Amino acid sequence: MTTEPMNTQAGEAGEVAGLLLAAGGGRRLGGRPKALLEHRGRPLVEHAVRVLREAGCARVHVVLGASAEAVRARASLPGCVLVDNPDWADGMGSSLRVGLASLRGTDAGAALVSLVDQPGIGAAATARVRAAYRSPSTLAAAAYEGLRGHPVLFGSDHWAGIEASAVGDRGARAYLKEHADAITLVECGDVAEPYDIDTVEDLGRLTPGTSASGAPGGPAHME
Template sequence: MADVAGILLAAGAGRRMGRPKALMRSADAAPWLTAAVRALQDGGCSPVVVVLGAAAEEARALLGGLEVQVLEATDWATGMGASLRTGLASLTDWAGSTGRDGPGVEERPIGATAALIHLVDLPDVGPDVVARVVDHAAPDVLARADYGQGAAHPVLIGREHWPGVIASAHGDRGARDYLRGREVLAVDCSGLATGRDVDTPADL
C-alpha cells in the first residue's frame, strides 16, 4: 500500500453549532476529534496531522496520548482554505512532532505518496471509508468518497497536486477550485457511512 498522510481539518469556530466542532462529543461522550484521528490511523494513514484553530488549547488537550502532529493555523478564521494550506505545506517541511509542547521535531521531508483530507464534523466516517479511499493512492491521483449523493469527504490528493492545491485554497472553498474541471475518481463508500457533515445542533 502507498504511504498516505492523513490531514484532519479541525480549526473552525463552529458558529452554527454554537461551539468549535473540535470540542464536540458523540452521545457516548467520545470526542469527535479523537474518533476522527483513529479513523485515519486505523484506515492506513501515517503520519496524521491535526490542524487546529479556534479553541486550540482545549482541543489539543483531547489529543493527549495519540501519535499525531498538531499544527495551529494562525489564519484559521479566514476559512477552511487556511487549514488545508497549513496541513499540506507541513508535509514537505517536517515530521515527528507530537505538538507544540511535545518532543522535538525531526527535520525531514515526509515521503508520502498522497494526503487524505478529512473533516472533524463527519462523525460516522470510520476507518473502513478511509481505507477504501486510501487504496487508490498514487502521486497523480485525485479521488474522493461518494456515499451515493455525489462528491464528499474524505478527499485524496496525490503528491503531484499539493502545490496547486496550496496555491488555490482560499476562504471556505478548500480544494474545490482546484478539483473543478479535473478528473476526480469517485470512490463508492455507500453502505459504509452517510458522510453527512454535522453543522448545527439540529443535525445531531
C-alpha cells in the same frame, strides 16, 4: 472521471498520510469548537483521528484553530503532528494550505484529507479511498450515490496547485472541478453517511456514552 472498485490495493510510491481538518469554531453551534464536541464520551477530534488510523494512516497531521490550546489539553492525540492555523477563521481553505505545507519534507506521497465534523464516515470508507492511491499524481475521493464527497486523497503532485487555489470555505473545490476528469471516485454510500455537524439540530447525530476504552471520560484507544 473514473470509478474505483472497492477491492483496490494501495500503491507503494510513498506513504499516504492522514490530514484531519479540525480548526472550525462552530459559529452555527454557538461558538463551540467542533474538535471538542463530545462523541462516545470523548472529543470528536479523537474519533476522527482513530478513523484515519484504522484506515491505515500511520502518519496523521491535525490542523487546529479555534480553541487550539483547549483541544491540546482535553484531547488525547498520541503520535499526531498538531499544526496550528492562526487564520482558521478565514475558512477551510486556509487549514488545507497549512496542513499540506506541514507534510512537505515528509515521506508522504499523498494526503488523505478528512473533516472533523463528519462522524458518519468511518474507517471502512476512509480505507477504500486510501486504497485508490497509486502514485503522487493520484486524485481520489469518496462518492455517495455518485456524488463526490469526503474523504479526499491528494497525491503530492497536486499540493502546490491546491494550495494556490484553496481560499475561503471552498477548500479544494475549484481545483477538483478543474481536474474532474482525473479524479477516481470510490463509492462509499453503502458503508458511510456524509452528513456534517453544522447546526444545533445536528448535535443529535452525535453519540453519547463511554469512550472506546469503555471508561466514561477516559482516553480513547487509537484502535
